[in-house]
Amino acid sequence: MYSSAFHSGSIADKSFLITGGAGFIGSNIAEYLLKYGAGRIVVLDNLSTGFEENIKPWLGQADFSFIKGDICDLRTCLNSCERIDYVFHQAALGSVPRSIKDPLATNRVNVEGFLNVLIASRDKGVKRVVYASSSSVYGDNADLPKAEDTIGNALSPYAVSKRTNELYANVFSKNYSIELIGLRYFNIFGPRQNPKGEYAAAIPLFMDALLKNKSPFINGDGQQSRDFTFVENAVQANIKSMFCSDPKALAQVYNIALGEKTSVNELFSILKNCSGSTSEATYRESRIGDVRDSLADISKARRLIGYEPQVKIKEGLDITLNWFRNHFRP
Numbered sequence: 001m002y003s004s005a006f007h008s009g010s011i012a013d014k015s016f017l018i019t020g021g022a023g024f025i026g027s028n029i030a031e032y033l034l035k036y037g038a039g040r041i042v043v044l045d046n047l048s049t050g051f052e053e054n055i056k057p058w059l060g061q062a063d064f065s066f067i068k069g070d071i072c073d074l075r076t077c078l079n080s081c082e083r084i085d086y087v088f089h090q091a092a093l094g095s096v097p098r099s100i101k102d103p104l105a106t107n108r109v110n111v112e113g114f115l116n117v118l119i120a121s122r123d124k125g126v127k128r129v130v131y132a133s134s135s136s137v138y139g140d141n142a143d144l145p146k147a148e149d150t151i152g153n154a155l156s157p158y159a160v161s162k163r164t165n166e167l168y169a170n171v172f173s174k175n176y177s178i179e180l181i182g183l184r185y186f187n188i189f190g191p192r193q194n195p196k197g198e199y200a201a202a203i204p205l206f207m208d209a210l211l212k213n214k215s216p217f218i219n220g221d222g223q224q225s226r227d228f229t230f231v232e233n234a235v236q237a238n239i240k241s242m243f244c245s246d247p248k249a250l251a252q253v254y255n256i257a258l259g260e261k262t263s264v265n266e267l268f269s270i271l272k273n274c275s276g277s278t279s280e281a282t283y284r285e286s287r288i289g290d291v292r293d294s295l296a297d298i299s300k301a302r303r304l305i306g307y308e309p310q311v312k313i314k315e316g317l318d319i320t321l322n323w324f325r326n327h328f329r330p
């Protein structure tokens with residue numbers, strides 16, 4: 001992965017903080033930065049949904065340090081931002097159902113924690129923060145494809161928390177000298193995504209089940225569609241957002257997706273073919289808070305940050321399936 005660079009020039013003299021860097025997307029950003037010789041990388045993560053395993057190969061390297069800590073603690077955020085140029089903010093409690101079950105926890109981490117990261121970045125002179133938002137902010141707006149300036153009413157506390165991030169980022173951009181860019185991820189998948197637990201996403205759950213020849217669950221009739229996006233494309237968006245020099249690109253939010261929609265039934269059938277499994281899916285009730293269809297308009301990210309997704313769904317699924325085969329956890 002990451003066979004070509006998404007930035008130009010050297011990053012050897014630059015320092016980066018990745019909050020949530022022991023998680024799925026954060027550890028992929030770390031892998032990219034290490035591959036291209038970043039000067040210093042700090043990961044801040046409390047391992048609540050991430051794993052030390054994800055960053056294990058780099059622990060002990062001079063250019064890499066891990067702070068096991070909570071973004072809900074401002075002092076921890078201030079310490080983590082010491083001598084940092086750029087922050088990739090990925091730490092959050094993901095999952096719509098989790099947020100419906102425990103909105104306070106989601107709010108504490110995703111809103112208060114976010115605010116701590118912004119305050120620490122501001123006070124420690126960080127140049128730019130690129131943060132993870134979500135396609136969930138489109139809520140009940142059924143228009144397709146989804147364009148950044150037309151959102152609907154939020155359908156979950158998780159969506160409220162991500163929208164609140166965008167509002168705070170906008171206010172910080174206006175009031176303080178800190179640069180901010182938000183990325184609305186659409187169903188990201190790839191190596192290191194967690195297949196375990198009640199809040200796991202569909203693709204790792206399907207892969208885990210198929211590799212064990214078990215029957216995975218599909219919520220609803222499986223005709224719901226998503227803009228499934230390989231993680232390398234999300235990493236590209238993060239790197240390009242961090243280094244783009246067009247002032248018009250700042251203080252904005254961008255859809256980060258492939259720009260193609262695939263139904264859950266189609267996804268399952270591709271995965272079944274690739275894995276060689278004979279398992280069939282079991283259908284069950286749809287989940288509350290889930291939208292029916294999702295498809296991103298990615299023209300704004302193309303235009304302003306130069307984002308161009310390179311890995312299509314089938315190729316991404318093959319890479320991911322291979323990774324799961326080699327990291328099989330019984």
Ligand SMILES: NC(=O)c1ccc[n+]([C@@H]2O[C@H](COP(=O)([O-])OP(=O)(O)OC[C@H]3O[C@@H](n4cnc5c(N)ncnc54)[C@H](O)[C@@H]3O)[C@@H](O)[C@H]2O)c1
Pocket residue numbers: 019020021022023024025026044045046047048049050051069070071072089090091092093094095109113132133134135184185186187188189194
């Ligand atoms: N994966 C997706 O499809 C997707 C879609 C939309 C948005 N997002 C957002 O992208 C970001 C990364 O998601 P991911 O899929 O890599 O999830 P993940 O759960 O693998 O990563 C999140 C990381 O944040 C850490 N974390 C959680 N609470 C923390 C806290 N209080 N202090 C410090 N660290 C904490 C976790 O331990 C984990 O390592 C999140 O903000 C998520 O909401 C992801």
